[in-house]
Amino acid sequence: MASSTPYASLGGAVLSFLIVAADAASPVPAASPKAAASGKAYTLQAACKRTGHYDLCVASLSRDPSSRAARELDAVALARLAVQATQRNASETSTYLSSLATDDVLGDKTPQLQQCLDDCGERYEAAVEQLTDAATAMDAGEFAESEALVASSQAEVKMCQHQCHAVPGHQNILTVRNREVDRLCSIALDITRLIPAPK
Numbered sequence: 001m002a003s004s005t006p007y008a009s010l011g012g013a014v015l016s017f018l019i020v021a022a023d024a025a026s027p028v029p030a031a032s033p034k035a036a037a038s039g040k041a042y043t044l045q046a047a048c049k050r051t052g053h054y055d056l057c058v059a060s061l062s063r064d065p066s067s068r069a070a071r072e073l074d075a076v077a078l079a080r081l082a083v084q085a086t087q088r089n090a091s092e093t094s095t096y097l098s099s100l101a102t103d104d105v106l107g108d109k110t111p112q113l114q115q116c117l118d119d120c121g122e123r124y125e126a127a128v129e130q131l132t133d134a135a136t137a138m139d140a141g142e143f144a145e146s147e148a149l150v151a152s153s154q155a156e157v158k159m160c161q162h163q164c165h166a167v168p169g170h171q172n173i174l175t176v177r178n179r180e181v182d183r184l185c186s187i188a189l190d191i192t193r194l195i196p197a198p199k
């Protein structure tokens with residue numbers, strides 16, 4: 001479903017172009033993100049200023065030891081950290097959703113609530129997988145692909161929120177968590193866009 005969004009297909013098109021372009025040029029070592037980055041390094045704060053959620057950005061990226069050790073990092077390294085932080089957060093919500101599925105803290109679930117939890121469970125599983133793939137794509141220098149995967153994870157989370165927000169009595173059952181993952185996705189996308197375009 002996510003891959004049918006215009007954004008993702010655009011990402012795919014850009015990706016194919018990048019693959020062709022990379023094949024034509026000298027080979028880029030796949031496992032070295034630094035080799036793909038040209039030049040500019042950012043402090044964590046400078047990079048986070050370029051996102052729409054400065055405080056959350058600084059809080060989530062500074063959890064990583066590598067961002068604390070280095071004063072400045074290139075955009076690829078920072079984008080990778082942002083994708084990983086998003087992946088971890090989405091995994092937590094995915095785990096939380098599986099626990100709600102089996103737990104009876106919610107009492108007798110209405111069919112609508114059950115549907116919201118089942119759907120979001122699947123959507124989060126997909127999102128976690130896409131975010132894992134986004135980090136892999138980042139490592140391979142496939143930035144457009146990584147961006148498309150993060151965007152489609154964000155779409156999954158938005159659809160989860162949209163559906164559960166319509167459940168009577170449980171409108172905000174996932175709102176805080178969805179908002180957090182949504183914002184982390186936006187941060188990851190904003191930082192990915194700091195990566196210089198291929199020449």
Ligand SMILES: *[C@@H]1O[C@H](CO)[C@@H](O)[C@H](O)[C@H]1NC(C)=O
Binds near residue numbers: 060089093180
């Ligand atoms: C991630 O998700 C949890 C919910 O499990 C939340 O409490 C936490 O603050 C989130 N944020 C980050 C940046 O990890």
